[in-house]
Amino acid sequence: MRRLLGAPELGLRQPTTVPEDALDAPVSWAHSSDLADPTPFLSAGQALLTTGAQFAGDPATGPGADAFDGYVARLVRAGVPALGFGTGVVVPTVPAALVTACAAAGLPLLEVPYRTPFIAVVRWVADAVAAEEGARTAWALRAQGAVSAAALGKEGLRGALRTLAEHLGRTVQLWNGEGELEESHPPAPAADAASLAGTVAALLTRGQRATASAGLGAAPGGQRLAHLQTLGRRNQLRGVLAVVGDGDLDAPARGVVTSVVALAELSLEQGRTLRRAVRVLRAEALRLLLEDRLDAAERVVEALGERLPAEPVRVVVLVPQDRTAARVEDALDVRAAATGGPFHARAGDRVVVVTGADDVAGLEELCRRLRVAAAASAPTPYARTAMALEQARRLAAQLGPGASGVRRAEAEDNGLLGILLRADAGQVARERLAGLLAEEEGRALLGYAAVWLSHHGRWEPAARQLGLHRHSLRARIERLQEVLGYDFERFTDRAELWALLSALNLEPGPPR
16 A cells, blocks of 8 residues: 555645555455445455545535444444545545545545556556565576575475575474474474473374464564474374464465475485385394494494494383384484484384483483383393393383383392393293293193282282182192192292292293
């Protein structure tokens, strides 16, 4: 509106004062009508031109102030940004009551002199809109070119996101598949990230390609909005791209964002392929550590741009609570890419982390962030990595549902419990009980004994738990006593059997 008023060829005049920001409202078109209520035929953003014929009424009295107030109120509700009044056609000057009504409503009122036809105003607006659209199209082409060039640079996707933020004049965020903020250009206020986290999580949980908008509070130009778009295929979402700023995005800006979404999806898919290869190498490095081939393992890890911690180390087995091992590994991959550590790899169905023996605080923070529990070996040199992993696995097996935090074995655990956590204790137990473990009947006897010992050798509660008569249970325990050559009337023999069963981590009860 400010530009329209300043066009010298039109000679428009503003007979009233309105708030300055009202003159900054965008105009999408100019439409002329002398209807008493033209709003059904107008869209928001369209300026209205009128000669005032609808207000002619009785030449002696003219319309009352209420007629002008109602007319202006209807225009404001319809989103009309300005009213142009043509003088010298029906009435010589702009009616004072209309001036008053527009000033009260904050609606810009423009006087269009008789020498300026409405079509001249309409054409000026059309030309200005076309020029702006052309300029925005040219901007979009430049922005897309800059983003593409940045994507091909050494920073890749990160550079593309930063360039997009610079061209949009907004904050651009990349959320990973875990619903965690991974990139923000410029850095996002904590309040924004907290407000968006729920919307991002909901989009990822649905598992479908989608877009969404979220309000982040008032802004000088209206409202701060976040525009979000998922990345990846249905049920294989890799993250969410969010653009945060004042007001909505126009079509050219949305087009540039869409091009970045395509780049991000391609980059993330390529990254996924690369991560699979990296995981194979990490698993190989872990295998070399377990085989006591430290030099070879270090070369593999260094080739990945990472480092093994200085010994002594703790070998940690992560126990997911509300996510799969694969998702835990994904989160660790993201962390490793950003910080270079910690070293982690898959070992069967578990994720294993090797961390410094004194990095207890870091280990606790890692588990809180990933929402997992963990079992950590005692501090150990790399030469005992295999035994440390077995120790951590035994500890992990003792973590029940809902466990949290880190359970650690310590080197000073020299009592019976500490010894039973040693990997070689399990080997001793397997060798001592090999004959029983090789047969179903033998394994059943050991399971019965585990229940019996858990009840402190009391027959009645143990038999009740096993669904046996106490005499039947006694007969089985006596059979086990005979095979092992023990006398269960002696505490030492009972304690030795308990120690063997604990080292095996044998599940109490007969085999299913």
